[in-house]
Amino acid sequence: MPEHRPSGDDGPPLRADAQRNRARILNAAETVFAELGANASTEEVARRAGVAIGTVFRHFPTKNDLLAAIMKQLLARLVAEAGELNGPAGLFEFFERLVAQAAEKRSVVELLARAGMDLRLPDAVGRLEQALGGLLAQAQAGGTVRPEVALPEVMALLISVCQGALHGGWEEGLQKRTLGVIFAGLRPAAG
Amino acid sequence: MPEHRPSGDDGPPLRADAQRNRARILNAAETVFAELGANASTEEVARRAGVAIGTVFRHFPTKNDLLAAIMKQLLARLVAEAGELNGPAGLFEFFERLVAQAAEKRSVVELLARAGMDLRLPDAVGRLEQALGGLLAQAQAGGTVRPEVALPEVMALLISVCQGALHGGWEEGLQKRTLGVIFAGLRPAAG
Amino acid sequence: MPEHRPSGDDGPPLRADAQRNRARILNAAETVFAELGANASTEEVARRAGVAIGTVFRHFPTKNDLLAAIMKQLLARLVAEAGELNGPAGLFEFFERLVAQAAEKRSVVELLARAGMDLRLPDAVGRLEQALGGLLAQAQAGGTVRPEVALPEVMALLISVCQGALHGGWEEGLQKRTLGVIFAGLRPAAG
Amino acid sequence: MPEHRPSGDDGPPLRADAQRNRARILNAAETVFAELGANASTEEVARRAGVAIGTVFRHFPTKNDLLAAIMKQLLARLVAEAGELNGPAGLFEFFERLVAQAAEKRSVVELLARAGMDLRLPDAVGRLEQALGGLLAQAQAGGTVRPEVALPEVMALLISVCQGALHGGWEEGLQKRTLGVIFAGLRPAAG
DNA sequence: AATGAATGAGACTTCATTCAT
DNA sequence: AATGAATGAAGTCTCATTCAT
Numbered sequence: 001m002p003e004h005r006p007s008g009d010d011g012p013p014l015r016a017d018a019q020r021n022r023a024r025i026l027n028a029a030e031t032v033f034a035e036l037g038a039n040a041s042t043e044e045v046a047r048r049a050g051v052a053i054g055t056v057f058r059h060f061p062t063k064n065d066l067l068a069a070i071m072k073q074l075l076a077r078l079v080a081e082a083g084e085l086n087g088p089a090g091l092f093e094f095f096e097r098l099v100a101q102a103a104e105k106r107s108v109v110e111l112l113a114r115a116g117m118d119l120r121l122p123d124a125v126g127r128l129e130q131a132l133g134g135l136l137a138q139a140q141a142g143g144t145v146r147p148e149v150a151l152p153e154v155m156a157l158l159i160s161v162c163q164g165a166l167h168g169g170w171e172e173g174l175q176k177r178t179l180g181v182i183f184a185g186l187r188p189a190a191g
Numbered sequence: 192m193p194e195h196r197p198s199g200d201d202g203p204p205l206r207a208d209a210q211r212n213r214a215r216i217l218n219a220a221e222t223v224f225a226e227l228g229a230n231a232s233t234e235e236v237a238r239r240a241g242v243a244i245g246t247v248f249r250h251f252p253t254k255n256d257l258l259a260a261i262m263k264q265l266l267a268r269l270v271a272e273a274g275e276l277n278g279p280a281g282l283f284e285f286f287e288r289l290v291a292q293a294a295e296k297r298s299v300v301e302l303l304a305r306a307g308m309d310l311r312l313p314d315a316v317g318r319l320e321q322a323l324g325g326l327l328a329q330a331q332a333g334g335t336v337r338p339e340v341a342l343p344e345v346m347a348l349l350i351s352v353c354q355g356a357l358h359g360g361w362e363e364g365l366q367k368r369t370l371g372v373i374f375a376g377l378r379p380a381a382g
Numbered sequence: 383m384p385e386h387r388p389s390g391d392d393g394p395p396l397r398a399d400a401q402r403n404r405a406r407i408l409n410a411a412e413t414v415f416a417e418l419g420a421n422a423s424t425e426e427v428a429r430r431a432g433v434a435i436g437t438v439f440r441h442f443p444t445k446n447d448l449l450a451a452i453m454k455q456l457l458a459r460l461v462a463e464a465g466e467l468n469g470p471a472g473l474f475e476f477f478e479r480l481v482a483q484a485a486e487k488r489s490v491v492e493l494l495a496r497a498g499m500d501l502r503l504p505d506a507v508g509r510l511e512q513a514l515g516g517l518l519a520q521a522q523a524g525g526t527v528r529p530e531v532a533l534p535e536v537m538a539l540l541i542s543v544c545q546g547a548l549h550g551g552w553e554e555g556l557q558k559r560t561l562g563v564i565f566a567g568l569r570p571a572a573g
Numbered sequence: 574m575p576e577h578r579p580s581g582d583d584g585p586p587l588r589a590d591a592q593r594n595r596a597r598i599l600n601a602a603e604t605v606f607a608e609l610g611a612n613a614s615t616e617e618v619a620r621r622a623g624v625a626i627g628t629v630f631r632h633f634p635t636k637n638d639l640l641a642a643i644m645k646q647l648l649a650r651l652v653a654e655a656g657e658l659n660g661p662a663g664l665f666e667f668f669e670r671l672v673a674q675a676a677e678k679r680s681v682v683e684l685l686a687r688a689g690m691d692l693r694l695p696d697a698v699g700r701l702e703q704a705l706g707g708l709l710a711q712a713q714a715g716g717t718v719r720p721e722v723a724l725p726e727v728m729a730l731l732i733s734v735c736q737g738a739l740h741g742g743w744e745e746g747l748q749k750r751t752l753g754v755i756f757a758g759l760r761p762a763a764g
Numbered sequence: 765a766a767t768g769a770a771t772g773a774g775a776c777t778t779c780a781t782t783c784a785t
Numbered sequence: 786a787a788t789g790a791a792t793g794a795a796g797t798c799t800c801a802t803t804c805a806t
Contacts, residue, residue: 015785018790039230041775052792057777059790153368156355160369163358164351177344178351185376209765232800243767245804254801397806400769421612423796434771439798441769535750538737542751545740546733559726560733567758591786614779625788627783636780771803782792 022059024049030070034105038067075124082131088142091135092183095158099175102162129155145186157182213250215240221261225296229258266315273322279333282326283374286349290366293353320346336377348373404441406431412452416487420449457506464513470524473517474565477540481557484544511537527568539564595632597622603643607678611640648697655704661715664708665756668731672748675735702728718759730755 014022028049032040042063046053060066078098085093129151136154139145161182165175205213219240223231233254237244251257269289276284320342327345330336352373356366396404410431414422424445428435442448460480467475511533518536521527543564547557587595601622605613615636619626633639651671658666702724709727712718734755738748 015788015790017784021790039775042777043775053777054779054793055791061777063776149372150368152365153372156359156361156365156369157372159359160351160355163354164347167354168347168350170347174343174347177341178347181340181344181348181376182373183376184380185372185374189375189381206765212766230800233802234800237768244769244802245767246765248802249765252802397767397769399805403769421796424798425796435797436772436799437770443798445797531754532750534747535754538741538743538747538751539754541741542733542737545736546729549736550729550732552729556725556729559723560729563722563726563730563758564755565758566762567754567756571757571763588786594787612779615781616779619789626781626790627788628786630781631786634781767806769803769805771801773800775799776797778796779794780792782790784790785788 018059021049021051021055025051025056025059025066026069026073029066030074030105033067033070042066072124075128079127079131082128082135085135086138088139088144091132091139091145091154091186092179094132094135095161095179095182098158098162099165099170099179102165132158139186143188146188149186154186209250212240212242212246216242216247216250216257217260217264220257221264221296224258224261233257263315266319270318270322273319273326276326277329279330279335282323282330282336282345282377283370285323285326286352286370286373289349289353290356290361290370293356323349330377334379337379340377345377400441403431403433403437407433407438407441407448408451408455411448412456412487415449415452424448454506457510461509461513464510464517467517468520470521470526473514473521473527473536473568474561476514476517477543477561477564480540480544481547481552481561484547514540521568525570528570531568536568591632594622594624594628598624598629598632598639599642599646602639603646606640606643615639645697648701652700652704655701655708658708659711661712661717664705664712664718664727664759665752667705667708668734668752668755671731671735672738672752675738705731712759716761719761722759727759 013019025045029045032045032048036044042056043053045066046056049056056066060069081097082090082094085091132155133151136145136149136151140147140149161178164170164178168174170178216236220236223236223239227235233247234244236257237247240247247257251260272288273281273285276282323346324342327336327340327342331338331340352369355361355369359365361369395401407427411427414427414430418426424438425435427448428438431438438448442451463479464472464476467473514537515533518527518531518533522529522531543560546552546560550556552560598618602618605618605621609617615629616626618639619629622629629639633642654670655663655667658664705728706724709718709722709724713720713722734751737743737751741747743751
């Protein structure tokens with residue numbers, strides 16, 4: 001009975017070495033996919049993780065499973081990050097952080113993009129939306145964001161701007177000005 | 192051995208049939224990559240173009256060359272489209288059209304994304320920027336866009352939102368509301 | 383438009399070199415599978431055929447397709463052989479020849495065995511049954527085989543005894559005596 | 574490092590749990606190979622036996638060893654079965670039982686087939702031949718089988734017809750009629 | 765110029781076997 | 786003795802690219 005962990009159930013706890021390898025693989029995969037894009041080879045992941053190819057497939061029986069796992073980890077991290085933010089400016093802060101990450105971590109976005117496609121991660125994505133919803137509510141309560149703005153377009157803007165940052169390779173100033181426009185669009189009209 | 196047309200030079204004019212084939216291949220490629228994504232097989236392109244695989248490689252010695260050519264064609268089309276638009280609302284109109292296309296034409300964006308990477312198309316992109324700059328100037332002249340807004344962030348927003356539309360699969364309403372936020376961010380503060 | 387020839391249609395005639403390679407591959411495959419059994423590797427087939435692995439897969443997109451093709455060729459050969467035989471002793475002669483072949487050609491049987499399974503060759507098998515039926519009728523007409531004996535059991539005996547010869551590695555004498563029992567069972571009781 | 578039992582020697586007696594495991598593995602293997610064929614995975618065997626993969630390899634250092642063990646067990650069972658039969662019709666009865674089993678137990682035959690090949694089981698096979706010899710003698714003594722018929726061809730017929738039954742998937746009627754021909758061939762000529 | 769067959773590196777995946785726990 | 790994680794060779798198949806026709 002090997003260890004695949006498709007989603008919720010944890011099964012018996014992994015042996016220490018297996019856990020270590022699983023983590024290493026996940027990290028290597030994140031790096032590799034970030035550098036080479038989503039169709040980097042699984043062998044490369046194995047090489048960087050310092051394990052044999054078979055080990056990767058023991059933990060993630062399919063390349064897609066590996067991608068899904070990275071994605072899940074990534075989304076969880078984002079949710080956690082969102083959870084730490086508070087107050088009316090939290091939403092904007094979140095945008096900034098994410099975009100900054102996107103600039104360096106190709107996978108953040110490339111994978112986010114596939115979330116709705118081959119990979120099936122509805123709940124993980126759902127949790128992110130929820131967290132984002134919280135930030136939006138706070139921002140609207142604090143008067144930082146117009147009340148008519150709804151969650152879907154905020155999500156859409158977030159993803160868009162991450163993609164843009166990723167593929168465009170924005171330098172710092174550009175990133176700030178681009179977000180500036182979006183933030184201005186979210187704020188209530190100066191009265 | 193002529194006939195590759197890496198970029199500027201035209202060389203001897205192509206034979207009529209060769210010209211026809213080149214066009215067919217380009218069209219087929221656009222369709223195929225739009226449908227199957229950027230790593231659809233070159234054979235599939237040949238099949239749809241109704242030519243043999245060798246012919247594709249005679250015209251485009253590398254798959255990347257083919258992608259670059261599509262990109263170039265696409266950008267030219269966008270420039271033309273931008274040229275037809277006028278007045279203070281032209282910029283917004285352009286955004287809307289592009290996003291609408293992105294929703295259907297996968298390649299529009301997937302390729303746009305690679306513009307800065309493996310593919311080298313500085314001049315084609317430059318021309319698009321120029322056209323966009325014209326629209327921006329008109330919008331600012333007409334008071335539709337704040338004067339502080341500069342071309343790079345407009346370009347960045349355009350690309351971002353196209354990517355978002357592509358990967359998110361936005362329905363009509365969402366697309367309108369998302370663009371609404373961006374347009375609000377571009378407009379002068381209501382005074 | 384490559385050349386796969388799933389079954390009936392011939393499509394455009396293969397180029398001379400392709401035809402030569404196809405034949406080489408088929409021959410190599412027959413040999414290899416005969417020697418190493420049905421799960422010998424496709425690479426080995428390619429090696430013996432003196433072509434690259436890709437060539438094998440161009441002609442037979444799947445290993446199963448290759449097996450099916452061999453099988454078809456084999457059955458056709460058997461049908462032809464059956465067609466050459468005549469008279470009341472033809473059936474027995476056919477048995478003998480087949481068993482003799484089985485002793486050397488592992489595939490003759492191993493593949494025959496899979497005829498009803500993964501490989502789908504109903505018509506090819508059907509033609510063999512038809513030919514065998516002809517021999518049976520002649521034998522019964524000539525009084526060499528009892529009239530109650532029907533085609534299915536003759537087919538069953540033929541396959542059985544081929545399998546047996548294959549896996550048992552019968553020497554000449556044993557083969558003769560074994561068939562002797564079966565022939566005795568087919569003949570009318572001595573009156 | 575004890576516990577492999579290549580053939581004759583027994584070594585120190587196995588611990589109770591080890592013995593139990595050995596039996597479980599053997600049973601699981603028989604089932605699995607019967608269902609999935611001889612190249613089912615060893616992991617599957619372990620899974621069904623409810624032990625870890627390492628345990629399987631501790632008991633049977635090689636997959637082939639496992640196959641050999643199954644074979645041995647199977648042959649022993651056949652010998653026992655043959656021992657229970659008596660009288661002039663015993664031989665025919667034995668044929669019928671075996672063929673019936675073959676229809677359901679894929680391994681019975683698939684393994685029998687390999688008896689002479691990679692697996693080395695001369696004595697086990699020898700004992701089966703001996704038992705079969707007994708039945709043959711009785712049948713000949715009782716006048717059910719012609720005196721010229723010798724053991725090797727009986728063995729050959731048995732194996733052949735098992736193979737045929739296995740791969741052909743005979744229905745009941747066909748099985749009966751096929752054996753009918755063979756029995757007729759074994760019986761003394763009427764008269 | 766076009767054709768399409770051939771090439772061969774490389775992708776994903778499986779599985780017998782070894783070895784640390 | 787048992788466990789189960791790790792190994793890595795090997796298998797099937799894909800596809801960009803080359804080259805004989």
